[in-house]
Amino acid sequence: MAARFAFVLPFALFLFLQYSAAQTVYTVGDSVGWTVPANGEVFYKTWAADKIFYVGDSLVFNFTTDKDEVARVTKMGFDMCSDDNEIGDSIETGPATISLLTPGEYFFISSEDRHCQQGQKLAINVTAAPGPRSPPSSNVPPQTPAPKRAPVTHVVGDTAGWGIPKGGAVFYSNWAAGKSFLAGDSLVFNFATPDDDVVRVSKQSFDLCNDDGEIGEDIDHGPATIPLLTPGEYYFISNEDGHCQQGQKLAINVTAAPGTMAPPSSNPPPSTPRPAPVTHIVGDSVGWTTPPGGAAFYVNWTTGKTFAVGDSIVFNFTTEVHDVERVPKASFDICSDDNEIGETIESGPATVVLTTPGEHYYISTENQDCQLGQKLAINVVATRSTGPVTSVSTPPTSGPTAGGSPFGTGAGQPKSSANTIAAAVSATVFGLALSFF
Numbered sequence: 001m002a003a004r005f006a007f008v009l010p011f012a013l014f015l016f017l018q019y020s021a022a023q024t025v026y027t028v029g030d031s032v033g034w035t036v037p038a039n040g041e042v043f044y045k046t047w048a049a050d051k052i053f054y055v056g057d058s059l060v061f062n063f064t065t066d067k068d069e070v071a072r073v074t075k076m077g078f079d080m081c082s083d084d085n086e087i088g089d090s091i092e093t094g095p096a097t098i099s100l101l102t103p104g105e106y107f108f109i110s111s112e113d114r115h116c117q118q119g120q121k122l123a124i125n126v127t128a129a130p131g132p133r134s135p136p137s138s139n140v141p142p143q144t145p146a147p148k149r150a151p152v153t154h155v156v157g158d159t160a161g162w163g164i165p166k167g168g169a170v171f172y173s174n175w176a177a178g179k180s181f182l183a184g185d186s187l188v189f190n191f192a193t194p195d196d197d198v199v200r201v202s203k204q205s206f207d208l209c210n211d212d213g214e215i216g217e218d219i220d221h222g223p224a225t226i227p228l229l230t231p232g233e234y235y236f237i238s239n240e241d242g243h244c245q246q247g248q249k250l251a252i253n254v255t256a257a258p259g260t261m262a263p264p265s266s267n268p269p270p271s272t273p274r275p276a277p278v279t280h281i282v283g284d285s286v287g288w289t290t291p292p293g294g295a296a297f298y299v300n301w302t303t304g305k306t307f308a309v310g311d312s313i314v315f316n317f318t319t320e321v322h323d324v325e326r327v328p329k330a331s332f333d334i335c336s337d338d339n340e341i342g343e344t345i346e347s348g349p350a351t352v353v354l355t356t357p358g359e360h361y362y363i364s365t366e367n368q369d370c371q372l373g374q375k376l377a378i379n380v381v382a383t384r385s386t387g388p389v390t391s392v393s394t395p396p397t398s399g400p401t402a403g404g405s406p407f408g409t410g411a412g413q414p415k416s417s418a419n420t421i422a423a424a425v426s427a428t429v430f431g432l433a434l435s436f437f
Contacts, residue, residue: 033062168351287316
């Protein structure tokens with residue numbers, strides 16, 4: 001009996017220790033703790049970049065009671081630095097330990113004063129605990145993790161910076177066209193203080209060039225660095241005077257950063273380049289004016305053309321003689337600007353970027369221009385199936401890295417079997433051991 005116990009007890013102890021090691025306690029910010037970071041929100045993004053968070057792990061937020069707190073919030077609350085949609089109650093007594101009980105995205109902020117706006121916020125992705133890992137075969141060499149793409153700092157507009165572009169909104173549309181934006185990258189908006197600013201807005205506010213649906217606050221000190229923390233569509237405008245209406249606006253799509261990327265095949269399939277945006281000159285050589293053939297002229301001009309999201313239309317007209325305004329169909333039909341979409345563009349030539357699919361209607365509001373046929377209706381499709389393609393672009397130049405994505409994987413703590421399985425096995429073996437007495 002003693003011999004049996006001598007065999008069973010070490011095995012049970014091994015499983016118990018293995019289960020205990022399966023849970024990792026992370027101290028948020030390490031020695032810095034949970035506070036307003038010196039370099040903004042990039043600090044906590046960088047801290048999380050090389051870690052893998054599993055169900056069963058814990059986060060420790062080290063802060064001084066009555067001076068700070070931590071609250072788990074929704075994605076919207078995280079982006080807007082608001083605790084209106086907090087998940088659970090704020091924890092006001094430090095240090096605070098929070099267990100990661102379920103897989104998914106977790107968002108934490110400090111709701112003290114303006115701490116969150118100054119970067120005291122943390123976003124992580126928690127994955128389910130991995131299953132049992134079998135020891136590697138002696139005949140199989142260990143696999144080397146494939147390198148993942150390093151975070152890239154994109155300078156908006158390159159040398160032109162963030163200002164009213166000469167070519168209108170198509171300038172920033174073309175700038176973004178050949179680039180890949182991943183969660184973990186950053187955008188740098190180069191502008192002069194106090195002549196300009198940048199604000200992230202909703203899609204609707206982007207289209208209308210207003211900041212009613214701003215996400216976060218205006219940044220009015222340049223240059224401004226904005227980390228791209230989560231996948232999705234991002235919209236930025238300048239709300240200085242008429243800057244947005246003149247093309248100072250940027251729309252990009254951010255995709256999730258891959259965890260690990262497979263090494264390229266020796267014979268990779270050729271990539272399919274996507275169609276490049278097309279710039280359409282309204283009326284071609286005639287331009288935007290009262291047409292000799294009435295409204296049929298612009299109807300005929302659109303025949304045979306495909307207008308896709310990302311394309312631009314250029315209205316060539318003389319300032320103070322004509323203008324252009326986007327309106328709904330009802331206003332288009334009766335030549336009225338009562339329900340204008342955005343603001344009237346009075347300086348020619350005017351470049352309008354087609355940012356959404358659907359029907360677009362434009363008129364001139366000068367005198368009787370619209371009634372005489374100066375009106376344009378087009379249908380914009382989401383993508384162009386065929387058309388000119390962009391040349392193969394060079395990879396984006398890496399600037400000062402802003403840390404990896406909080407959702408990417410990296411060299412984290414190795415884990416043992418799933419916590420629940422290990423616990424059950426440990427308990428079973430202990431029970432068997434005790435049954436020998």
